[in-house]
Amino acid sequence: MEARSSIESTSSAVSSVSAISAKTGASSRTTASGKYEIRAPAYDPGSLPPLPPKRNKAELDVPRVLLKASYSSPAVPARTELGSNQAVGSGKAQAPQLPARQPSAQDVKPVKAEVPRRSALSFGLNSSTEAAPSLPSNRPEAQAPVTDSPPPVPTASRPDLSALLASKPKPTSTIAPTTSTTPPPEAMTSKSTCLHCRDFSAPDTHAARFPLSSLPSRDPRSLSHQLCTPFPSATDKARVLFTWLHDNISYNVRAFFSGNLQPSSPASTLLTGLAVCEGYAALFTALATHAGLESLVVGGHGKGYGYAPPAPGAALPPFTAGHAWNAVRIDGGVWKLIDCCWGAGTVNGPAEGYQRRFNPGMFTVSNEEFGGRHYPSNPSYFFRGDGRRLGWEEYLLGSEGGEGPRHFGGFTAEEGFSEVTFEPRARTLRIGDGDPSLAPWVRFQFATVCEHWDPLRNGKGPYFVYILIFGEGGEERKVPFRTNGRVWWVDVRPAELGVPGGKVRVAAVNGFDGRDGRGVTGEEFERKLGRVGMGFGFVAEWDLVA
Incomplete structure (x- = not known):
């Protein structure tokens, strides 16, 4: 808030000087009409003072002495004479300095009190430990108006x-x-x-x-x-x-x-x-x-x-x-x-x-x-x-009566895939040979978290090649998933998945021929499988049962 100081003006009190009547020989009387009259005294030449003597010629020839200028009391002396305190008039007395003039209210402008500048911290706007730069030391005061606004917050x-x-x-x-x-x-x-x-x-x-x-x-x-x-x-x-x-x-x-x-x-x-x-x-x-x-x-x-999911047929924990x-x-x-x-x-x-x-x-x-x-x-x-x-x-x-596949971190949500889209939903997969109740094909699939996910704009870069690893021992196979950019899928016959107690896994090829695996296509993977070094990151797995 701006502080304001007011200075009361000092008014000079002018005293009324009463007129003093000089006593003279005048007489007064009241006329018959009631009016008051004053009469002049009688003229007497003998009462007049004698005339001064006449000066002779010798006195008239005396050279004149120039008098110094003097000032009457109402006049204001020049500043140089007031400041030097020089003698005036006859030279025997020095004029005292006039007291300092008391300014009036009209002459004095209100003085603005300096308003403390508020820091950005008091406004909760500080977003860094960096200090705000100081103002230039040669900045004119006239260009630095005092306001209630805080100093600018550094945007860096x-x-x-x-x-x-x-x-x-x-x-x-x-x-x-x-x-x-x-x-x-x-x-x-x-x-x-x-x-x-x-x-x-x-x-x-x-x-x-x-x-x-x-x-x-x-x-x-x-x-x-x-x-x-x-x-x-x-x-x-x-x-x-x-x-x-x-x-x-x-x-x-x-x-x-x-x-x-x-x-x-x-x-x-x-x-x-x-x-x-x-x-x-x-x-x-x-x-x-x-x-x-x-x-x-x-x-x-x-x-x-x-956490471990309940075993099939087991009582549910409380x-x-x-x-x-x-x-x-x-x-x-x-x-x-x-x-x-x-x-x-x-x-x-x-x-x-x-x-x-x-x-x-x-x-x-x-x-x-x-x-x-x-x-x-x-x-x-x-x-x-x-x-x-x-x-x-x-x-x-x-x-759907199952916990879903077991998931591993690093290649699902981080790469834009949703765990709930992984199929089959059951964690265990039956591979009974010749069982007519089994479907002729098992589809493994997963999808992105939303239809407009973009790996370049929203993710870390182009997708890895995702492969399905199934079979056991020397029969282990690595088949790349097909994709339309939204869904990834592979179809496999149940009998080809492996043996009871085995695993079926989804993996990302995160290393390819000594470089990062991003951007490698499924065709390139199949063409160079077994010819170049590759790195894999597991994504999900299912358990095989009879």
């Missing part, structure tokens, strides 16, 4: 605006906010709102600018402002928090395998940089809440490390809750299920420990597919588009 530390705008949903497809837990059918299907092919490079890059070891404060509120302020989109805010947790929080494998798990809080997780599933979920909700997002910590069962994840409202007001813990890395066992590996599928996967591996304690937290609430048996056995 902000995400690229074009990338940020590209990641925002288009206005034409914006969905009106709703309080319903069931999103509208079109919420996650149009290209402009599809999370699978949305460009998250801006929030992902911004999250990397704030390593936990370099934070000036471990306060969740401050961290949330730093991470989320540049993004107006609720989806981007949630994404930058999801990515930051992957970059900075590690799974506490020592506490997990020793059974010495202690209750945690968002503050303790930020302090140690370690957490298990509930620590990831609690910290996400704390940061999201400070950013103005609606978020829940959801507890329940998860098919994570150590429900147990040992996992935690999140629900957060994103653009359009829909609830989105995410798993920050599984999105950050994998637990491989007591010896191998924890492997930090970013799994964006735990943010982009649909709520329906998410529910295939997460069963909430509160049945209201499925948040499926169709509004269904799965039963415990359906969750354990799968919607």
Whole structure:
């Protein structure tokens, strides 16, 4: 606020000097008409003073002495004479200096008080630890008006605006906010709102600018402002928090395998940089809440490390809750299920420990597919588009009576493929010779997460060649999948798959003739199979039974 100072004007008080009447010989009388009259005194020449003597000629010849100029009291002397304090008049007395003139209110302009400049930090706009450049020292004061506005925020530390705008949903497809837990059918299907092919490079890059070891404060509120302020989109805010947790929080494998798990809080997780599933979920909700997002910590069962599906015909285990994840409202007001813990890395066992590996599928996967591996304690937290609430048996056995193939990380969600599209849906495959109940062919197939996924725009580059490995021993075969760019498939007769107890696997050819395997075609693979070195990454597998 501008400070204003006012100076009261000093008014000179002019005293009224009464006139003094000189006493004279005048007389007065009152006439018959009542008027007052004054008469002059009688003339007496003897009462006059004598005349001065006349000067002689000698006195008239005396040279004149020039008199110095003098000033009468009302006149204002020149500044040079006031400043030098020189003698005036006869030279015997010096004129004192006049007191300094008191300015009037009209002469004095209001003085603006210096307004303290507010830093970008007080506005929650700081998106980097870099300091703002100082102003030039020779800048004229006249060109630096004092205002209440903050200094400009440095833009070098902000995400690229074009990338940020590209990641925002288009206005034409914006969905009106709703309080319903069931999103509208079109919420996650149009290209402009599809999370699978949305460009998250801006929030992902911004999250990397704030390593936990370099934070000036471990306060969740401050961290949330730093991470989320540049993004107006609720989806981007949630994404930058999801990515930051992957970059900075590690799974506490020592506490997990020793059974010495202690209750945690968002503050303790930020302090140690370690957490298990509930620590990831609690910290996400704390940061999201400070950013103005609606978020829940959801507890329940998860098919994570150590989980084994029920054996065929065996009794189903009772429900147990040992996992935690999140629900957060994103653009359009829909609830989105995410798993920050599984999105950050994998637990491989007591010896191998924890492997930090970013799994964006735990943010982009649909709520329906998410529910295939997460069963909430509160049945209201499925948040499926169709509004269904799965039963415990359906969750354990799968919607088609099977768990589906066993999946390996690295070549499914990361490459734009959905695990729920893998077929056959049953994990075990019958290969009985001559069984008329078996179909003559078994189709193995999988598809991309959405119809508009582009490996160049949304992924890491051209697709790998995907092959089906089946048969045993010297009969093992490697057949490339055929594809139309959306679906990959291979048809095999049951008897050719192998022997009971064997495996059928899907693999990606990630190394080819000493170079990266991206872009290699199926024809090129078949032509050079056995002639050049190749590397494989397993994607999924089925078990063979009689």
